Amino acid sequence: MNRYRFKRYLGRFGTGFYAAVYVVISLFPLLFSFLSSFKDNMGIYGAPFALPEHFSWDNYVYAFENTSILRGMFNSFIYSVLSIALIVVMSLCISFVYRMGIPYKNAIFLFFIAGMTLPVHATLVPLASIVNSLNLKDSTAGIVGVYAATNLSLAVFLANGYMKGISRELDEAAEIDGCGQYRLLFTVLTPLMKPVISTIVIMTFLRVYNDLIFSILLISDRSKATLSVALMAFKSEYDINYGGTFAGICISILPMIIIYCIFQKQIEEGLAAGSVKG
CATH class of the missing domain: 1.10.3720.10 (MetI-like)
Structure with missing residues (x-):
């Protein structure tokens, strides 16, 4: 592999890596909000980044009704x-x-x-x-x-x-x-x-x-x-x-x-x- 092709592949890798990091940073707040919407306060305080123990729609029902x-x-x-x-x-x-x-x-x-x-x-x-x-x-x-x-x-x-x-x-x-x-x-x-x-x-x-x-x-x-x-x-x-x-x-x-x-x-x-x- 010559020097020019190495630089080209390195540039593509850098661009792809930057894009992937940007996507993760951008989508993380949305994903965190979505998962937290199925937890109660104790679940959010105790394990904020963990998956909900069970997916309950109680918070959504509360949001619509109250x-x-x-x-x-x-x-x-x-x-x-x-x-x-x-x-x-x-x-x-x-x-x-x-x-x-x-x-x-x-x-x-x-x-x-x-x-x-x-x-x-x-x-x-x-x-x-x-x-x-x-x-x-x-x-x-x-x-x-x-x-x-x-x-x-x-x-x-x-x-x-x-x-x-x-x-x-x-x-x-x-x-x-x-x-x-x-x-x-x-x-x-x-x-x-x-x-x-x-x-x-x-x-x-x-x-x-x-x-x-x-x-x-x-x-x-x-x-x-x-x-x-x-x-x-x-x-x-x-x-x-x-x-x-x-x-x-x-x-x-x-x-x-x-x-x-x-x-x-x-x-x-x-x-x-x-x-x-x-």
Whole structure:
């Protein structure tokens, strides 16, 4: 075996070893949660990494019967869908305005970039004050508006960068054919931006669906609480039902696993294209 082939095989082995280690590290928390969901607290404390002595569905039954986890999943899903729709439309419109050219557009763009660097905890007090003054607490409009506002900066950054990479000759050709600005944006440019739109949808869904801070701050009505708040029902004043908590976690991540399995190709293409385009 010559030196070149040895280096090639060594590189393949290193890549494969790194991939295997990464897969194990990534899947271990999921596997640990799944196995722990069949144990009680004593089983988790006594042998956290061992297989359950017997697979009992008591924790799952408890999660369904004694908590509002299904309602929380539904609320989180609705908030995610509405926030995604609002963010996608706003980011496309803002990026299109940049493309057409407006005064001080660079300064405005820096304003959105600054929003990405602002710690979320620094916005809690002013956001709560604004929502309360507008009587939007415990309202879908209030929580969706906050989610859209806090995730819009990243969406604008991605959409604007991707739209810059689209040739302006398309705009000129569309205008010659009598295409107005609305048709130019939604029928010509938007179909070309499907990869970055997929990226925005994925990132926004993960952030909103798993949010806890804003849901606690802006929602006091239990019927409108999110999934993360529903999972807190397993914690009492003096104890935590860890088995039930892990069962609730497994139930909560099931929709994301199903969505990923169905749209795996679109998700991977969107992440790859959105990370390098523009």
